[in-house]
Amino acid sequence: MTVPERWKDGLESDTPPAPYATDGTDFRGAVRYHYRAALKKFLKFFPVFLLLWVQLFVFHIAYLLPVAIVGMLGVVWTLFLLAGRLSQTRKCSKVFQTYPLEFRTPVEKIGMESTHTLYLRLGDQVGTPFTLCAKDALGRGRWPVGITDGVWFAGDEPFGGAIIVPGSGELLFLQPRDWAATNEDRANAGPERTEKAGRAGIKRPARR
Structure with a gap:
């Protein structure tokens, strides 16, 4: 779905200044940071969803089934997001290693x-x-x-x-x-x- 034209220029990220050089001299620092950021985002939610999922098998209580389903879906979703973020970062890294900035x-x-x-x-x-x-x-x-x-x-x-x-x-x-x-x-x-x-x-x- 295309975002309305009136929003095209207004939707800007609130990303803070990068903790590495962004003047074209340190693409490796940028790549390392993005790999770490992807893992941090993953670890922020994955353990929670995993706990919700496995508790059904630990306690064997039937009413925990809906919670376990939420946990299972969350585990799959966070793994999917992690794979996508790592893949996109790797694509950028290959380009930077091949072409000059x-x-x-x-x-x-x-x-x-x-x-x-x-x-x-x-x-x-x-x-x-x-x-x-x-x-x-x-x-x-x-x-x-x-x-x-x-x-x-x-x-x-x-x-x-x-x-x-x-x-x-x-x-x-x-x-x-x-x-x-x-x-x-x-x-x-x-x-x-x-x-x-x-x-x-x-x-x-x-x-x-």
Whole structure:
């Protein structure tokens, strides 16, 4: 579902300043932080849901069944969220290890969806600009504060890439909004760029 146009620019994250350099010099610090943050979010809820689930098997009391069902669903959901956050962070890490970071400004907000997907365009694009879909590594669905002032980008627009937002340090994984519409751009990219995109994990569309 697309978020109403009047909300497009107003929904911004309240992420505090990052505890690592966000000037394009320390992508490893950003990746480590996001791995730790994903695990902290997981450990905040997983033990509670696990306890609700297993108590049925410990006490063998029938009226605990509804609570156990809630616990079981919570365990599955928290594992699902953890897997998604770790996967998104890993995707960003592969891109950063393959491509150099370059500062791109301005960033144009195109829109957002309730599926935690942002749509944007990076500045300094030659020719027809690519509209990219962006997914926050930790699953946040709001615009990072100050993103329009510029970001540190690594990647190749026809294939995608990843960005670090200065200040908040948020990581976002990018791929073209319409993958099929950019087939010709990728076909004309040449073998070297295509091989590099393969090493970065952006040669094919990622599962959303």
